[in-house]
Amino acid sequence: MEYFIIGIILVLLALVGAPLFSLIGALALYLFTVSGGEAKFVIAELTRLADFPSLIAIPLFTFAGYLLAESKAPQRLVNLSQAIVGSVPGGLAVVALFSCAIFTAFTGASGVTIVALGGLLFPIMLKEGYPEKFSLGLLTTSGSLGLLFPPSLPIILYGLVAQISINKLFIAGLVPGILLIILLALYSITISMRSKISKIPFEWKNVLQTIRASAWELPLPVIVIGGIYGGVFTATEAAAVTAFYVLVVEVFIYKDINLFKDVPRVMQKSMLLVGAIFVVLGTALGLTNYFIDAQIPEQLFGWIRQFIDNKYTFLVLLNCVLLIVNMIEIFSAIIIVVPLIIPIANQYGVDPVHLGIIFLLNLEIGYMLPPLGLNLFIGSLRFERPMASMYRVTLPFMAILLVLLLIVTYYPMLSLWLVNLLGVQ
Amino acid sequence: MKYLETINRTIHWFERSLIVILLIVMVTLAFTQVILRNLFSFGFLWADPLLRYMVMWVGFLGAVIATREGKHFGVDFLNRYLPKKILHGVRIFVNTFAAVVSCLLMYAAFQFLFEAIGAEETDLFEIPKRFYFSIIPIGFGLIGLQFLFNILKDARKLFSPDDRTQTPEPPHTFF
Amino acid sequence: SQQYLIKFATVAPEGSTWMNVMKEYDQAIRKESNGQLGFRMYPGGVQGDEKDLLRKIRLGQLHSAGVTGNGLTTVAPVARIMDSPFLFKSYNEVDNIYSLFDKDFSKSFSDNDFVNLGWAEVGFVYIFTNTPVRVTDDLKGVKMWMWEGDPIAEATFKSIGIHPIPLSITDVLTSLQTKLIDGIYISPYAAIALQWFSRVKYMLDLPLADAAGAVIISKKKFDQIPNNLQDILLRNGKKYMQKLTQLSRQENAKAIETLKKKGITVLSPPSEAAISSYEENGKKARHLLAGKLYTEDLLNKVEAAVTEFRKKNNTKTK
Numbered sequence A: 001m002e003y004f005i006i007g008i009i010l011v012l013l014a015l016v017g018a019p020l021f022s023l024i025g026a027l028a029l030y031l032f033t034v035s036g037g038e039a040k041f042v043i044a045e046l047t048r049l050a051d052f053p054s055l056i057a058i059p060l061f062t063f064a065g066y067l068l069a070e071s072k073a074p075q076r077l078v079n080l081s082q083a084i085v086g087s088v089p090g091g092l093a094v095v096a097l098f099s100c101a102i103f104t105a106f107t108g109a110s111g112v113t114i115v116a117l118g119g120l121l122f123p124i125m126l127k128e129g130y131p132e133k134f135s136l137g138l139l140t141t142s143g144s145l146g147l148l149f150p151p152s153l154p155i156i157l158y159g160l161v162a163q164i165s166i167n168k169l170f171i172a173g174l175v176p177g178i179l180l181i182i183l184l185a186l187y188s189i190t191i192s193m194r195s196k197i198s199k200i201p202f203e204w205k206n207v208l209q210t211i212r213a214s215a216w217e218l219p220l221p222v223i224v225i226g227g228i229y230g231g232v233f234t235a236t237e238a239a240a241v242t243a244f245y246v247l248v249v250e251v252f253i254y255k256d257i258n259l260f261k262d263v264p265r266v267m268q269k270s271m272l273l274v275g276a277i278f279v280v281l282g283t284a285l286g287l288t289n290y291f292i293d294a295q296i297p298e299q300l301f302g303w304i305r306q307f308i309d310n311k312y313t314f315l316v317l318l319n320c321v322l323l324i325v326n327m328i329e330i331f332s333a334i335i336i337v338v339p340l341i342i343p344i345a346n347q348y349g350v351d352p353v354h355l356g357i358i359f360l361l362n363l364e365i366g367y368m369l370p371p372l373g374l375n376l377f378i379g380s381l382r383f384e385r386p387m388a389s390m391y392r393v394t395l396p397f398m399a400i401l402l403v404l405l406l407i408v409t410y411y412p413m414l415s416l417w418l419v420n421l422l423g424v425q
Numbered sequence B: 001m002k003y004l005e006t007i008n009r010t011i012h013w014f015e016r017s018l019i020v021i022l023l024i025v026m027v028t029l030a031f032t033q034v035i036l037r038n039l040f041s042f043g044f045l046w047a048d049p050l051l052r053y054m055v056m057w058v059g060f061l062g063a064v065i066a067t068r069e070g071k072h073f074g075v076d077f078l079n080r081y082l083p084k085k086i087l088h089g090v091r092i093f094v095n096t097f098a099a100v101v102s103c104l105l106m107y108a109a110f111q112f113l114f115e116a117i118g119a120e121e122t123d124l125f126e127i128p129k130r131f132y133f134s135i136i137p138i139g140f141g142l143i144g145l146q147f148l149f150n151i152l153k154d155a156r157k158l159f160s161p162d163d164r165t166q167t168p169e170p171p172h173t174f175f
Numbered sequence C: 001s002q003q004y005l006i007k008f009a010t011v012a013p014e015g016s017t018w019m020n021v022m023k024e025y026d027q028a029i030r031k032e033s034n035g036q037l038g039f040r041m042y043p044g045g046v047q048g049d050e051k052d053l054l055r056k057i058r059l060g061q062l063h064s065a066g067v068t069g070n071g072l073t074t075v076a077p078v079a080r081i082m083d084s085p086f087l088f089k090s091y092n093e094v095d096n097i098y099s100l101f102d103k104d105f106s107k108s109f110s111d112n113d114f115v116n117l118g119w120a121e122v123g124f125v126y127i128f129t130n131t132p133v134r135v136t137d138d139l140k141g142v143k144m145w146m147w148e149g150d151p152i153a154e155a156t157f158k159s160i161g162i163h164p165i166p167l168s169i170t171d172v173l174t175s176l177q178t179k180l181i182d183g184i185y186i187s188p189y190a191a192i193a194l195q196w197f198s199r200v201k202y203m204l205d206l207p208l209a210d211a212a213g214a215v216i217i218s219k220k221k222f223d224q225i226p227n228n229l230q231d232i233l234l235r236n237g238k239k240y241m242q243k244l245t246q247l248s249r250q251e252n253a254k255a256i257e258t259l260k261k262k263g264i265t266v267l268s269p270p271s272e273a274a275i276s277s278y279e280e281n282g283k284k285a286r287h288l289l290a291g292k293l294y295t296e297d298l299l300n301k302v303e304a305a306v307t308e309f310r311k312k313n314n315t316k317t318k
């Protein structure tokens, strides 16, 4: 009864906007105290953050992502891809998919893709004759596309919380991530064929010009993504290179960003996000420690086992639970749920890397799931459309994502074969 | 009221400067480390652990700023449908709750620091471990303090007859 | 119902020999105490690494832990004499010293508010490298890892004339990959379990040290347990940890064969003189540490005991 009341109070507090970290912190403090422990136990796990090898990747990538979003890099990226594939049917839609995927991977899926790239692409798509609903849906969906590619922040966060190799996750996400883009591209091309779309004539001059314009930014994905897949860089090293490179290029070469006027502001803004993640991470580690201490995963497993005896039924149930959890809050979902799920999934023989990809795909869907998906909010604000219409336009895209989720869930090899093939550690 | 604002602004100035300094050092040091490792097969041994401590510092300082700007992760689903006056009241209530939790966490962190980590334990450059971890109680303390400032701000709006302030943005939009 | 629940944590994973024997130990004490006494176990590092476990014991969240040399440095510094480099040549010598100096070690635990429930040895650790190492001079160019904050490893490698690179366990594999280090020391069994073997080529077939380990309990918790139950806990601890030690020794021997099959080249020191050179350096390192972890006097006694045991055994076999 007492737990029930506490639960109700916390949910009410959450609904009126209490910061999540304060709710998690309160719950951890409460649970430890009533079970005969002490408040100080909550902090012990937080200090373990200082031992996580890839911790540094989080602020560095976030900073680099914010710098890119504030610069004119999105404009240059759009110009370039338009010059290359603008003449193909559905070309612009495919351009949007690819550039958003790359941009999201680098900016950590914090909503900046919709704001920076979506805002640019939306008027162009309308001008070229793409249906409004389709364009809105595509750009809102694309705001979290690229979550499965390096150096995406959610992957790093998952690896950190699950304590598995981030490089392994990066490799595992490659095939499902590409497959997702192909599926979405096929759908986009189909829609484009049905609508009357004006084409941009292909001209070598344009291509060369746009390449020259973005000559300094083009090597970045090659260096970072290639470096990680080639085994040259660890995630941490890739983060260091990206942050330094972006800072130098945008400030000293393109001069899009002023060293004294803009950089401190961008630093503050990006560390605000890191801080928001950090306190949730810190308190959630404390809460997780209570769960571990009270052996909740074991009890949960014992309870679930009465109803579910095979891996695949478990995975379906897991997907349902994750979709609901992700609706609440995305980053926090990873941080709180992963440590609980991993030991249970382990008992059912689910590979933690495979589980990671399932989790990240769920996350990607969670970004656009009504009523609370983050992309829906940002899309509604950025494109100035009511929330209700955002629900409708994203439906077909969500269907595609759900199909892929099913495939990824039932074919572990889709995620794992490249990892095994390359023998990544 | 006025001197409170001065205190608030001074603290904020320090936080911001510290974030900028820390991040500049982090970017430079991490990059230098990559160059040294890959081109010269060499590295500063203290660099990785130092960088991780710096992430903790920058993280907590960032969280203080997130508090100041009301941008912590949260749901706030109901708030969209509340009238402005009631919203300020609700926010005072919610911020009080968050302030109390932050202070409890600060207390817990102090306890941890003094009981689990020995005064004689040192880490990089022979600096006490307690110093490196001191940002945990300090951070939670500053966050709690910032919630207090937020409460005062909302209280003033609640009781001011002419409220022309904007409805706050949803808290988890990061742009 | 259970009155005395001991919360125990270790980094050893579920299903490992370590945990299997711990479970037998738990079964035994539950049975003998009619369910009054028992462990609640947290394996697989879910409560953190050894440093975290000791912090949690100090806070009172945990009561007991399985630790190796890294944790023993603060729990029972004197016992770290057992981790001395090139001190032992066979496990019989090791067992002899444990039984002869039991009192000294127990006092060290007690001085730091801990009780030793039983020695659970990790076993002989060997040097693994990426360039062939036979004599001490071969080590000069090696970028050798040392476990962060381990005074013994530091002294050992410094006496050989190299500057080891201190890293935490979690950073070792990545650092081998980024070539920040190209030499490690570890037990053959752990080299396989942690996948470290996949990034090295050679193993020097000369035990660097016999890595100690123990199951410890905080004195505070131990003193809350009635005497008759304390006796059950200690007696079974000794029995099952001895069993664990025997099993670890067998597994380490098997692991060397596995490593050979997996492509690790095992090198031997070419001559008696080469071995002596290692031993000289080991002796130098041991004496460097005297006064820090243990007294010069105790070290001399241990060294004398080893020499005597060796002499006696050699005459027996001859």
Ligand code: NA
Residues within 6 Å of the ligand: A053, A054, A236, B048, C171, C174
């Ligand atoms: Na590292």
Ligand code: NA
Residues within 6 Å of the ligand: A052, A053, A160, A163, A164, C170
């Ligand atoms: Na880790």
